[in-house]
Amino acid sequence: PDVVTGNPATMVPAILLATDLSSRCDRAFERACVLAAAWGATLHVVTAVEGDVRQPSWRSTSNRALDRMRADVAEALGVRPLSWEPAVAVGPVHEVVIDTAARVAAELIVIGAAGNELLGRHRPGRTVETLIRESPVPVLVVRRRAIREYRRIFLPTDYSQAAEFALLRAIALFPHAQFTLLHGYRVPFAGFLSDVAHRGEMEELALRQQAEFIARVEAKTGRSGRVLGFVECGEPGRLVADYVGETAPDLMVLGAHDHAGIWGALSVDVAGRLLMMAGCDVLVVPEASELRRPTAAMTR
Numbered sequence: 001p002d003v004v005t006g007n008p009a010t011m012v013p014a015i016l017l018a019t020d021l022s023s024r025c026d027r028a029f030e031r032a033c034v035l036a037a038a039w040g041a042t043l044h045v046v047t048a049v050e051g052d053v054r055q056p057s058w059r060s061t062s063n064r065a066l067d068r069m070r071a072d073v074a075e076a077l078g079v080r081p082l083s084w085e086p087a088v089a090v091g092p093v094h095e096v097v098i099d100t101a102a103r104v105a106a107e108l109i110v111i112g113a114a115g116n117e118l119l120g121r122h123r124p125g126r127t128v129e130t131l132i133r134e135s136p137v138p139v140l141v142v143r144r145r146a147i148r149e150y151r152r153i154f155l156p157t158d159y160s161q162a163a164e165f166a167l168l169r170a171i172a173l174f175p176h177a178q179f180t181l182l183h184g185y186r187v188p189f190a191g192f193l194s195d196v197a198h199r200g201e202m203e204e205l206a207l208r209q210q211a212e213f214i215a216r217v218e219a220k221t222g223r224s225g226r227v228l229g230f231v232e233c234g235e236p237g238r239l240v241a242d243y244v245g246e247t248a249p250d251l252m253v254l255g256a257h258d259h260a261g262i263w264g265a266l267s268v269d270v271a272g273r274l275l276m277m278a279g280c281d282v283l284v285v286p287e288a289s290e291l292r293r294p295t296a297a298m299t300r
Helices: 023-039 061-077 093-104 126-134 161-173 195-221 236-247 268-277 287-291
Strands: 014-018 042-049 084-090 108-112 139-142 152-156 178-185 227-233 251-256 281-286
Touching: 014 023, 014 093, 023 042, 023 061, 023 108, 023 139, 042 061, 042 093, 061 084, 084 093, 093 108, 093 126, 108 126, 126 139, 126 281, 152 161, 152 236, 161 178, 161 195, 161 251, 161 281, 161 287, 178 195, 178 236, 195 227, 281 287
Parallel strands: 014 042, 014 108, 042 084, 108 139, 152 178, 152 251, 178 227, 251 281
Antiparallel strands: 139 281
8 A cells, every 4th residue: 555654663663463364454464564664663463372282283273373374474465575573372362462562562553443343332342442451552453444644633632641642652653644632521510500601611721721732742742733623512422423423534542541531531441432433543542651651752
C-alpha cells in the first residue's frame, strides 16, 4: 500500500504484531508492515500456541506454528526489504504478547480486530481487554485496510494526564496528521435548574480547559495549529459514536487510566465500548506506559 508516515525511527526501534496466523489478522499485518518500513523499525511477529508436553519435539505445535509463520510472512512480504523476526511461545495470548513486547523492547503492539473477537459483540474480548489493562506500551487495534496513512486522528478527551500522554504519543508517532479533540460535558442537576444558563457556564469552562490543554501540548511538542477542538453537551459514548460515524477518521486514540473521570476514566470497560463503537483503527495508550517513559522521548 502507498502509505507514508512520519519517521520516529529513533523512538520506535521495534513493533510487535500479535497474530493467530489466520486471515483475520491480514489487515493488522499490512498496517504493521507499512509502519515498520516507514519508521525503520524491526517487526517482531508473535503467536501463542497451546503446548502438549506429551508430544515429541519434532511434532510440537510450536515448531509447526513457527514454520507456518515463516512461510506465510515471507510470502506476504514478497520483495519488501523489511527487517522482521518470528516468535512462537506457549501460553495465554495476552501473557505471550506482553512478555514478548518486553523482551524485544517493542514500542507498539499491533493486533487485528476483523474477526469473531470484535465484530458483532459489545465488548472487545478478553485478550484485547487484558492488553488494554496490562500492556507496557501502546496497543494499535486495526480494523481497516492500510490504504493510506493516518491523516485525520480523533481523540475523545477529558483533559486528564492520560489524555495528554495519549495526544503527545500520537503526535510523536504521526507528526504529519491533523488531530481533532472532542470533549463531552453534562449539565449538573439538569431538569432542576435552568439548562440554558448552566449549559452556557459549563460550555465556557470546557472551552477554557480545552484551550489550556491544547496550549500545553503544543508547548511540549513545539508544534502549533495541528490540534483542533470540539466541545459538545451530551453523553460521551453517544457523541463519540456520532462523530466517528459522521466524519470517518482514520484513527481514534484513547488514553487509558484507572481512576474515575468525566469519560469514565477510559477504564477497560469504557475503552472497550468506545473501541467497539469505532469503525476505524484505534490506538490505546495506557497511562502507566507513558509514566515509565523518559520525558524527552514523549515529545521528540
